[in-house]
Amino acid sequence: MSMRDAVYARISEDDLGTERGVNRQLEDGRALSAARGGQVVMELHDNDVSALNGAHRPGYETVMAAAASRQIDRIIVFHTSRLWRNRRERADGIDQLKAAGVSVLSVKGPELDLSTAAGRMMAGILGEFDTAESEIKGERVARAALQRAQEGRANGAVLYGWRRVHEFDDQGRATGFADEVDEESADVVRAIVARLLDGETLRGITERLNEQGVPAPGAGRRRSHRAKGQSDTGALWNKTSVKKLAIRPANVALRVYHRGRPDEALLPAAWPPIVSQDDHDRVVALVTAPDRGVKSVARPGSRVHLLSWGIGECGVCGGHLRVARKGNMRYGSKKLLYFCDTKGCVGRGRDRVDDFVGRVVIARLSQPDAADLLAHDDKAMVEALARADVLRAKLASAADDYVDERITAEQLHRITARLRGQLDEAEALARSAQLTPHAKLVLDLAGETAAATWASFSLSQRRAVLATLLESVRILPVLRRGPGFDPRTVEIVWREGSARH
Incomplete structure (x- = not known):
């Protein structure tokens, strides 16, 4: 057999x-x-x-x-x-x-x-x-990867935003390479960062890139697997790829060594930056903010109305506001109302509330001291960034010592754990001291042209301004029965330092 x-x-x-x-x-x-x-x-x-x-x-x-x-x-x-x-x-x-x-x-x-x-x-x-x-x-491979990181060279294929130029000796043999800015793809990255800082949403930016037919990073390359919903050529963008591209350290000429490991470190890269450090810091703070999900909750219609699901809240129970058509058809067409989505505690006409909030914000930004709303501590930010650079260098030095067998894995782990905590504190301090992510939008509104500029802003941009200046807009119960709009039933809660005292 x-x-x-x-x-x-x-x-x-x-x-x-x-x-x-x-x-x-x-x-x-x-x-x-x-x-x-x-x-x-x-x-x-x-x-x-x-x-x-x-x-x-x-x-x-x-x-x-x-x-x-x-x-x-x-x-x-x-x-x-x-x-x-x-x-x-x-x-x-x-x-x-x-x-x-x-x-x-x-x-x-x-x-x-x-x-x-x-x-x-x-x-x-x-x-x-x-x-x-x-x-x-x-x-x-690990030793070669460490050397590449120390030299600032890319680890693998050229990144989106740059092009690779190979270097050859007199006999035509490849001796190395350098990554130079590819202006066409670099402009796409810069536009994504600028649109986010201008208040556009990740979804809106993604849809626009696909509508314009801009090929996504890696388009045309052969892949054994494609993400669900992706085309065979890999030409489509998604929100995740847009977000990653906007906040990657490579944009400011930094490369990550051992991402996600105890000895993770940010090291200077050999390629030129394509985004300013200030814009990078602000977009990272914007996209990774802990309260991002609170002020821009991803719900159906969340970007259709100014105050729904985020900035607006019920003045009785603190619940979110949503919008629906309500009213008696006997007295005319139904109107759009903000109302409490939790218990239905309150309700108020959307258009009247939006108009009132807009006028209050315009009045505040028309004042001479509007720029003071964005006051920040430059010295504190510079000191925190310098401290963070020192800590990153120490992490990289510890990684070198481990590879060269001057310290043990246990010692590396202890050093990294201690320095990581200090680095997180320094980076958090730098973020808290820097300009708000949507500073440009607020400054564009400041001055005598505030009303005209507000009228020209998109809904997303207006929401971004409100999220920068306000803690919330609360709809309170009516004080009296009858027609008309009572401004006293709309309470605007300014962020600390935003209101004029």
Whole structure:
């Protein structure tokens, strides 16, 4: 009776998703099975998946399940490293195949009878070489990555907003590269930042980019996977990609080293900046503000009305305001009202409330001291930013010491934990001392032309101004019955320092 063979293939990296590597391995495995008198009963592969860190491998798991249920007698791989790289997974796999009586046969290697002690020993020895090879390669890659970070060079493909210029020696051999500003794509980044600071929403910016046919970063590149709703060419933008592009440190010539790890650090980059530091700080503060979700709650119609779901609130229960048409058709058409969405405590005509709020804001910004609304402490901000730079340098130095084996991993962790807390405090202080994200909008309104400028603003821009100057607009219960609008039933709560005393 012929051996029932399962041919398994794996490739760690296949960015283009061509699967040519795994197909070659499967072809060689089929040929070896035939030469050994076997019968291939299943073929499985995991493409573009590393086995070193225990990543999910559906093909491998299916093969091991087939072995456990006695559906196969032998697993054929190109090399044992295609089956196991991880020590724990290898040990578990050897035990499972031993219990199932399944052997491993390599195209470029021996056949391992895991029912014998000698076979298991050989599998362990070969596997240890495989693991060591991966770990040594990982160390080389990590050291090269650290050097790139210290030199400020990009880690991989050129970033959106720049173009890569390769350098060659006299014999035409590549010796390096430099990233220069690509004005066309850099202008897209600058426009996104400017629109956010002008009060536009991420959704609105995303829709406009797609309507204008501006290709998204990475458009046209081959990908094995695309995000849901994305076109085959990858040309569409989404809110996440717009947000990431707007706030990435690369825009001000900084690069992140070891993002998300204990030794994460911001280091100077070798490429030129494409956004001013001031605009970058303000847009980061705007997009990442903790109260962003409070003042601009993403609800249906949240950008259709000035005060709904965010700035406006019920003066009785503190609930959000929403807008609906209410009234008696017997006395004419229904009117749009702001009303309490929680209990229906209050209700007031939308247009009259919007007009009143606008007039109050215009009156405040028409005063000579309007610019004082945005007073900030330049000295405090500069000192905090300098302190943050020193702390980032210390984090980078600690990372160097660890790589050069001058400190242990435990010491690195303790140093990083302490410096990280100090860095977070310094960055928070810098953000609190800097200009408000929508400073330009407020300053544009200041002066005698406030009314005309307010009239020219979009709804999103008006909301941004209100969010900058006001804590809330509260609708209070009516004081008397009857027609007409009573301004006393609308309470405007200014942010500290905004109201004229």
